[in-house]
Amino acid sequence: MRSIPVLVLSVALAATTATAAPAAAAEPSAPYQVQGLDIYRHIIAFKTEIGRRQVPVMAQYLVDLFRAAGFAEQDIHVLPLGETASLIVRYRGNGTGGKPVLAMAHMDVVTAKPEDWQRDPFMLTEEGGYFFGRGTYDVKGGVACITDAFLRLKAEGFVPSRDLILVFTGDEETAQDTAMDIAHNHRDLIDAEYALNSDAGRGTLDEGDGHAVVYALQTGEKAAASYELTVHNPGGHSSLPRADNAIYELADALEKLRGLRFPVMWNDSTREFFRIMGPRTPGKLGAAMSRFAVNPQDLTATDTLNASPTYVGVTRTTCVPTLLRGGHADNALPQSATVTINCRIFPGVSPDTIQAALQAVVGPKVEIKMPYQPILSQPSPLRPDVLAAVTKTVHSFYPGLPIAPKLEPYATDGALFRSVGIPTYGVSEVFMKDSDDFRHGLNERLPVKSFYDGLEFWYLLLKEVGAPRPPAD
Numbered sequence: 001m002r003s004i005p006v007l008v009l010s011v012a013l014a015a016t017t018a019t020a021a022p023a024a025a026a027e028p029s030a031p032y033q034v035q036g037l038d039i040y041r042h043i044i045a046f047k048t049e050i051g052r053r054q055v056p057v058m059a060q061y062l063v064d065l066f067r068a069a070g071f072a073e074q075d076i077h078v079l080p081l082g083e084t085a086s087l088i089v090r091y092r093g094n095g096t097g098g099k100p101v102l103a104m105a106h107m108d109v110v111t112a113k114p115e116d117w118q119r120d121p122f123m124l125t126e127e128g129g130y131f132f133g134r135g136t137y138d139v140k141g142g143v144a145c146i147t148d149a150f151l152r153l154k155a156e157g158f159v160p161s162r163d164l165i166l167v168f169t170g171d172e173e174t175a176q177d178t179a180m181d182i183a184h185n186h187r188d189l190i191d192a193e194y195a196l197n198s199d200a201g202r203g204t205l206d207e208g209d210g211h212a213v214v215y216a217l218q219t220g221e222k223a224a225a226s227y228e229l230t231v232h233n234p235g236g237h238s239s240l241p242r243a244d245n246a247i248y249e250l251a252d253a254l255e256k257l258r259g260l261r262f263p264v265m266w267n268d269s270t271r272e273f274f275r276i277m278g279p280r281t282p283g284k285l286g287a288a289m290s291r292f293a294v295n296p297q298d299l300t301a302t303d304t305l306n307a308s309p310t311y312v313g314v315t316r317t318t319c320v321p322t323l324l325r326g327g328h329a330d331n332a333l334p335q336s337a338t339v340t341i342n343c344r345i346f347p348g349v350s351p352d353t354i355q356a357a358l359q360a361v362v363g364p365k366v367e368i369k370m371p372y373q374p375i376l377s378q379p380s381p382l383r384p385d386v387l388a389a390v391t392k393t394v395h396s397f398y399p400g401l402p403i404a405p406k407l408e409p410y411a412t413d414g415a416l417f418r419s420v421g422i423p424t425y426g427v428s429e430v431f432m433k434d435s436d437d438f439r440h441g442l443n444e445r446l447p448v449k450s451f452y453d454g455l456e457f458w459y460l461l462l463k464e465v466g467a468p469r470p471p472a473d
Contacts (some may be wrong), residue, residue, distance in 0.1 A: 028452065036148035036455040043140050044133040046125040048170075049111040055084040055170040062087060062147060062168070069154045075188060080183065084108065084170035085179040086140050090163055093149055097161025097469045101424070102195035103149075103462060104414060105142040105288075106172035109135040110440045113338065115201060118443055130436075130445040137430060137446045138439040142198025145429050149458040159363045160466025165190060172199065172413045176375065179413040182192045182311050183420045192422055194338070194386060196461065200426025200458045201406065205392070205433045212398040216406040217390055218426025219269050220379025224338060224411040225351045226322075227358055229253060229366045235335035242333065247326045252339040253362040256322060257341070260307075260361050262317040265346045266296040267270075269379055270314055276404040285311075292349040310434060313409025317354060319343040344409055347378055376420035379407065383464075386425050393461040395454055397431075427461065428453030 010137055028034045046058040049193050061077050065077055066089050074091040087107070090100075112121035113135040119125045121134040135141075150166055157441055170178040182190055200218035205211065231253070233246035271293045278290030288304035293314070296302070306312045319341050326337030352373050359368050391403050406426075414424035429452050438444045 005173075019067070020047045020079060032148055032152045032455060032459070035151065035451055036144055037453075039133070039140065039147055039269045040136075040144040041124045041453065043107075043143055044135055045122055046107075047122050048108045048135070050108070050171070051083070053083045056080060057170070059085050059087045059170070062143075065147065065151060069151045069405070071150075071154065072167050077186075079186060080462050081170065081178050081179070081181050083179060086170050087168040088182070088186070089150065089166040089167070090139060090189075091154070091160060091165070091466075093160035093162045093164065093466060095162070098163050099191070099193035100163035101462075101465045102167050102190060102192045102417070102424075102449070103146045104167045104169075104195055104197040104417075104457070105146055106412060107140075108169075108171050109138070109140065110173050112444075116442055129448050131448055131451055132443060132445045134442055134444055135452075137432075137437070138444070139172075139428075141201045141446050141451055142428065142458075143406075143429065143452075145454040145458040146198060146462075148455050149433055149462050153462065157392060158463065158466070160462075162193075162466060164462055164466050165192060167195075167285070169413050175372075176304045176413060176416060179416040183416050187420070190417075190422070193415065194380070194383065194415050195422050195424040196386075196427045196465070197412060197424055198426075198428050198458075199412045200408050200410075200428060202399070202413060202426075202428040203401070203431035205431055207433050207435060210433065212401050212431060214404050215390075215394045215398075215400050216273070216277055216404050216426075216429075217382075217387070218408050218414070219375070219382055219405045220267075220347055221408040221411050221415055221426075222317070222346055223351065223374040223415065225343045225345055225354065225374035225378050226371060227319075227341045227343065227355060228338055228360060228369045228371055229341060229358070230338040230369070231334050231365065232367065233334060235333045238333055238397060246334040248328065248338040249326060249365065250339060253366050254339060256361050257319070257321070260319065260321075260357070262346075262357070264296060264316050265300045265349075266315065266380065267347070267407065268293075268381075269407050270409075271296065273314070273404045273406045276402050280402075286405050307348055313344055314407060317346045318368075326331055342349055344411070345374065347376075348406070351376075355452045369405055370389065374454070375411065375415045377415040380418055380423035380425060382425065385452050389461060389464045390425070391463055393457060395455070396460055429457040 046054045049053045077088040079086045099379050119132050155336045161297040189450045197329045204213045206213050231249045256369040274289040275293035277284050288301040291301035292299045305315050322340050322342045323340035327334035
């Protein structure tokens with residue numbers, strides 16, 4: 001166990017739980033809502049899964065919107081890369097407010113099998129207070145909200161004090177090559193003071209009455225790394241079985257990995273998050289959060305947190321098998337068997353350290369390879385100006401709601417931008433119950449109210465970070 005102090009936090013928090021804001025209209029009424037819903041409906045329909053080559057088509061649809069709104073041709077950039085693409089749009093400011101600020105999202109989505117869904121995943125469906133469809137939450141809602149905010153501000157004639165730069169990547173859910181390309185080959189297009197990422201952070205609503213509990217401002221994230229574990233064997237005819245069957249040996253290795261637990265880890269951000277969440281979370285889980293915030297080495301607290309799929313990833317590195325393959329014919333002994341282990345690595349831990357730990361558990365007969373190098377980044381410092389802008393925006397919907405810095409257990413394109421020196425903050429417009437989170441799963445959905453509030457959220461947030469700055473003393 002060890003502490004990794006990475007943040008110095010100064011967060012002004014309200015002592016009471018915020019009450020829910022009035023519900024948004026069930027149907028769009030304001031022009032920006034009508035416009036935002038139309039964008040949302042169109043982009044959900046683009047099947048931007050890997051292999052479909054639809055990301056460039058979606059990017060072109062958005063380009064047409066920005067051109068029609070009056071954005072100059074030299075400020076709109078589509079960057080093709082293989083079958084996908086990224087989109088960068090610069091909203092020119094007057095230059096008095098300093099370096100630009102980025103607004104981020106991604107256009108691709110996780111593959112959806114329509115036959116498994118209750119509704120067409122590529123048709124925006126409103127039902128029972130939710131919008132259903134692949135990407136409604138992750139993260140085409142963010143794409144629609146940021147796009148709508150840019151168009152709305154442009155139509156109003158708003159001139160920001162600094163450039164605002166929209167960055168939509170095209171393969172965040174897979175290789176992240178577009179973010180890598182932007183960060184390393186087009187830095188001039190995205191050189192910014194900091195980035196605001198719609199793909200992380202969010203507001204949490206109470207599972208009971210739906211009141212707002214907390215808003216998580218993402219300051220860091222874990223690295224995603226995959227390891228391929230393979231057992232090799234000479235094989236042979238299936239009528240002549242041998243004791244050293246590759247599939248059996250891989251199964252034995254997996255059984256050993258089932259009990260692997262990496263050390264509990266923490267930083268200032270995770271402790272602050274649990275300090276805020278503890279009193280606002282009922283039962284043993286809330287009590288464990290409070291105890292962890294005081295003493296992360298409290299084993300009873302960590303055991304309780306580790307039993308929660310929502311919070312185990314915040315307290316340690318985790319590894320889980322995700323893909324399995326073996327053999328080559330139904331009448332032949334397997335010559336190899338392979339399992340992919342996906343790990344989410346706590347900041348500050350080397351992927352080589354995790355590989356060595358896996359190897360020590362499964363033994364020398366199992367070959368371990370890392371098919372790609374994970375993106376490593378340290379958490380971003382919690383800037384007072386970012387905290388102030390996010391707090392003001394969130395409180396316009398939920399007055400007094402606590403703003404909690406958070407280390408996310410998953411990885412986004414934000415890690416790449418952090419790795420090249422652009423502090424990045426997850427500021428999703430979403431407010432929802434944890435039980436409504438179906439990202440990457442079947443019947444993905446987003447509360448209707450969250451979407452319409454989200455349109456206003458990004459409008460207010462971008463207007464705030466782009467507001468005129470008082471002259472320096």
